[in-house]
Amino acid sequence: MSLGLRLQLRFLLLISLAALGTAQGDSPSKQELLRNLRHGGYVILMRHASSPRDPPNAAAAKAENTHLERQLDEAGQASARAMGEALRRLRIPIGGVFASPTYRALETIQFAQLGHATTFPELGDGGQSMTADKTGSRALWLKARVAERPSAGKNTIIVTHFPNIMEAYPQDIGGLSDGEALILHPDGKGSASIVARVKIGDWAQLDKPG
Numbered sequence: 001m002s003l004g005l006r007l008q009l010r011f012l013l014l015i016s017l018a019a020l021g022t023a024q025g026d027s028p029s030k031q032e033l034l035r036n037l038r039h040g041g042y043v044i045l046m047r048h049a050s051s052p053r054d055p056p057n058a059a060a061a062k063a064e065n066t067h068l069e070r071q072l073d074e075a076g077q078a079s080a081r082a083m084g085e086a087l088r089r090l091r092i093p094i095g096g097v098f099a100s101p102t103y104r105a106l107e108t109i110q111f112a113q114l115g116h117a118t119t120f121p122e123l124g125d126g127g128q129s130m131t132a133d134k135t136g137s138r139a140l141w142l143k144a145r146v147a148e149r150p151s152a153g154k155n156t157i158i159v160t161h162f163p164n165i166m167e168a169y170p171q172d173i174g175g176l177s178d179g180e181a182l183i184l185h186p187d188g189k190g191s192a193s194i195v196a197r198v199k200i201g202d203w204a205q206l207d208k209p210g
Contacts, residue, residue: 033183033196034206037092040153043146043192046181047162049083049111049200050076051104069103076104077111079179079200084112086203095154098145100124105159108179114157120145123160139167146184147192169194 028036036042051070055061061068072080087094094114099105101119109117122141126133133139142164150156162176173182179200184192198206 027196030206030208030210033198034090034092036185036195037155037183038090040093040095040155041150041185042155042195043150043184043186044155044157044181044198045142045146045165045184046108046157046159046200047165047176047179048072048076048100048102048105048159049080049108050178065103067103071103072107072111076108076178080108080111081113083179083200083203084114086206087112087114090203090207093154094157095151096156097159098123098156099159100161100164102161105161108159109157117159123158123164125161125163133163133167136167138164142168143191147186147190149186149188173197 049072051072053070055068055070056065058068062071065071097109097114097117099109099117099119100123101121102124105123106117106119109115120141122138122145142158142160145158146168148156165173165176165182169182173194176182177199181198181200182194183196183198185195186192
């Protein structure tokens with residue numbers, strides 16, 4: 001291998017390493033993310049907590065679940081409760097709370113004790129769980145809602161479903177586990193960028209080293 005070719009390959013390697021370092025630097029550390037969230041101005045866009053794929057029968061349904069919709073299982077209830085406790089302990093201020101009108105989404109908010117939620121049909125599943133919206137209107141609505149700046153010093157929480165989030169951010173998220181959240185930062189110009197992802201069980205670890 002000639003000296004010129006070796007130098008060219010070394011130069012390309014240095015460029016690649018620099019680009020990798022920049023990409024990794026785009027994601028804030030846990031401490032930075034916690035500091036930013038405490039300051040406010042972010043949108044926490046999350047999938048509802050864990051729920052069985054099939055709706056319960058009348059005997060297993062909760063009394064309030066009169067339409068026999070899917071409801072949170074024990075893991076979903078516990079993880080939502082732990083998330084809410086972590087948000088309060090970490091002093092992450094929450095302003096607007098928006099949700100799918102489905103029972104499992106509202107249960108997520110209830111167990112997390114996030115307060116009153118404003119529901120929108122665009123955040124729902126249209127009565128057909130895990131069904132995509134081929135028109136694209138649901139994704140456009142969600143991206144516009146996420147781009148709205150939260151009230152001063154607060155963060156907005158939006159609880160919706162996996163297909164809704166995937167339709168809005170298909171190239172950015174890949175899989176999204178039950179209760180997992182995208183943390184987005186509205187730029188005040190009609191769009192928002194994804195700055196982090198937080199699994200529902202990781203909220204309590206944001207102030208921990210590592």
